[in-house]
Amino acid sequence: MHAALNLAVDARELVKTYKGGVEAVRGISLRIPAGSVFGLLGPNGAGKSTVVKMLTTLSAPTSGTATVAGHDIVREPNAVRRAIGCVAQESGVDVQATGRENLMLQGRIYGLRGRELNLQTIELLDRFTLTEAADRLVKTYSGGMKRKLDVAMGLIHQPQVLFLDEPTTGLDPEARAEMWEQLRELAWDRGLTILLTTHYLEEADQLAQRLAIVDRGRIVIEGSPDELKAELHGDAVTLELAADADAERGRDLLGSMTVVEQVALDGRVLRARAADGASAVPGLLGALDAAGVTVAAVTVARPSLDDVYLRHTGRSFSEAEEEAGRAKRQDRSAVAA
Template sequence: MPSSTAVGELAIDARDLVKTYKGDVRAVRGVSLQVPRGSVFGLLGPNGAGKSTLVKMLTTLSAPTSGAASVAGFDIVRQQRQVRRSIGCIAQNSGVDVQATGRENLLLQGRVYGLRGAELERRVDDLLGRFGLAEVGGRFVKTYSGGMKRKLDVALGLVHAPQVLFLDEPTTGLDPEARSEMWEQIRALAWDQGLTILLTTHYLEEADELARSLAIVDQGRIVIEGSPDELKAELEGDAVSLELAQGADPDKALAVAGAPGRLTDVVVDGLLLRGRSGDGAGAVPALLAALEAVEITVASVTVARPSLDDVYLRHTGRSFTAAEEAAAQAARSGEQKGEAR
């Protein structure tokens, strides 16, 4: 992947990483990415796309089948100890001890990294204050809300002042208010303190809000990379979405909408038809008339500027929602096979 960024300026430098599991299952298929120091880099993709597997390799929790990478200047295979001391890693599932207090969790984490005495106490006080947990630091974590636990998770990853912070789906399961608060904390860490953050998420809005640059991951590969604005700017015109009425023929609607002079990049997903137009508002009336002429009823129409969902659709051939549903179905199928055995 070409880049003008000097190697010394890179917090993460991965080249052709591959991870293959038993049965020749390739979870990651030749991923290369370069993350400059002091930036927020997003890995956006549905569950099962390979994001978490990639993070496990970069954090030395799983060895790559092939390829190479360095994090904070250290090789992830040959210099694992140095990598681990240079990073913080917040996994999807909370790692806090709910039977201990918030302060006790942070003190223990600090001692693991060799911090002691007044230095450790100051660090813990600072983190509790930064994340709005000072008043509840003496309470058992089992009494915390989901948002408070997630803040403590992030604080645990920062006790030893890492150079790179890995956030794997940091807001999954949080309510909108708690998610917004977490976004503010992530922005502050990157923008005010210059911390490098690699963020994995399956929330389109989260990637758009937080990532200076992002890579869209699909089926173990990076399909496109750039800033959110750059990626959306590649899609000229408006996104037009039509929800067809029950009983409508999607294939017939697809043929009508994709006829010359109407929509481009037309796809249909169940009863949802999506395409692009240089003038969405102007194209809709003629399109509705053409559909009505062949007895296809439209329940609703939306016209919008390009989104990351449109970018995903353009580069993978399916909507983000469809990809999420396919991943969920695959997971359910795997569970059923396991039960059958």
């Protein structure tokens, strides 16, 4: 009983099936301790946003149960909404209003008034370095500034749980790094529970204390980034093949060599694992050269989340993204037809 009280999110076997029998989420369970940062990592179309929609009461589950901040998402939707902040993929700011007006309107929606609303607005403008721009129309803001305002609006009522759905999509690297730092400070200073969805491997690695990798509507593995990477013994070896090289022949050749394992081909890039990558590389290059498969570049690195994804799904993250993109284009073509 005590453990349950310390869970900000407790989801059991959530399923979401759309018309036509399309299963977007296929039995996802999450137990997220209060005060932690939890990441849902997966390519576009993996089901991450659908999970967030269910947990934030925007979409009813087909089956399964969940509580957020101790409230049942089906039986107590209003209580859930009061306890959470939600920042969707698409910006929710009014570009014809100022930053300050956006924050104050959002606060009033949650019942804030007077001194409490003013103080909270000032504090958030300062936290997200928007004070100087507070009284400018949001249509003059940069993409990074708009995204910071989105997050500030999600925090105006001091929620217990903050949902961030792809919080840095579309931001340049500098704005993304700044957002990461601000989110770390929020989790540290306020003890806020943050659930973020992302398809950026580095973002999950940088921010999440624990994460779940989502693929095709299911969780395939869960743990801290370090734990997941530690499961992969040895080094990641990446070989970029020349444009005229026979990539499939190279893959088959490496697959027959005992010095490497988990060989995968991603376009013209061969990926494999070796107990000692530096020692294995000369032999790999020699074998490929003898077979007439020219290598343009080779790198050896410690395990990454991309390697974790490859191990548990059988394809690289970039391959999964391309697959999702093709599926989306096919769906659009079918609708147009």
